[in-house]
Amino acid sequence: MAWRRELLEKDLRTCYVAVDERTGAPCYMQWLMSSDQNWQIQTIGAFPKLKPDEALLENAYTPASHRGLGIMPAAMALIAAKAADFGARYVITFVHRDNVPSLKGCEKAGFSTYCIPRRSDAFFGVIRRLRFEATLAEAI
Ligand SMILES: CC(C)(COP(=O)(O)OP(=O)(O)OC[C@H]1O[C@@H](n2cnc3c(N)ncnc32)[C@H](O)[C@@H]1OP(=O)(O)O)[C@@H](O)C(=O)NCCC(=O)NCCS
Numbered sequence: 001m002a003w004r005r006e007l008l009e010k011d012l013r014t015c016y017v018a019v020d021e022r023t024g025a026p027c028y029m030q031w032l033m034s035s036d037q038n039w040q041i042q043t044i045g046a047f048p049k050l051k052p053d054e055a056l057l058e059n060a061y062t063p064a065s066h067r068g069l070g071i072m073p074a075a076m077a078l079i080a081a082k083a084a085d086f087g088a089r090y091v092i093t094f095v096h097r098d099n100v101p102s103l104k105g106c107e108k109a110g111f112s113t114y115c116i117p118r119r120s121d122a123f124f125g126v127i128r129r130l131r132f133e134a135t136l137a138e139a140i
Helices: 002-009 035-044 071-086 100-108
Strands: 015-020 025-034 054-061 090-092 115-122 127-134
Touching (some): 002 054, 025 035, 025 071, 035 054, 054 071
Antiparallel strands (some): 015 025, 025 054, 115 127
């Protein structure tokens, strides 16, 4: 939550929020970013430089009170579709391989695995190399 709060304070575009219409409470948040935000994207994590037809979807969060209701896959699919508004044809998201709820949510939203980030450090972390290894689209 602290990290997501920080992103809000950094004014990172564009955070979408789903609202529980029964109570008015926010029940999901996630950022959709375009290639014109590449400079800012590089400051928030180890992400590839987006091509003009790519978008990045990151930092999904469902509050504990609303988990397991299928909000992530539904909301994520709707938010991903918004990428077409700024000309993106491909939407990328990164999930840690141990984050099973998130992997399941992504799969249900229609995402499939296409690359694995590999990071290597040299000289005690002074030099960092990040590459994105292509993989076959496969079941996650
Ligand atoms: C990952 C996350 C966004 C999933 O959101 P969600 O709206 O609960 O997604 P879903 O309802 O599709 O649930 C996904 C899976 O999590 C399971 N789950 C996780 N926590 C649960 C809980 N408290 N109650 C019930 N089910 C839960 C569900 O069973 C479901 O698996 P299933 O499809 O086999 O039933 C949410 O768990 C979360 O915010 N986690 C912390 C932040 C995080 O990891 N973000 C992702 C960064 S990549």
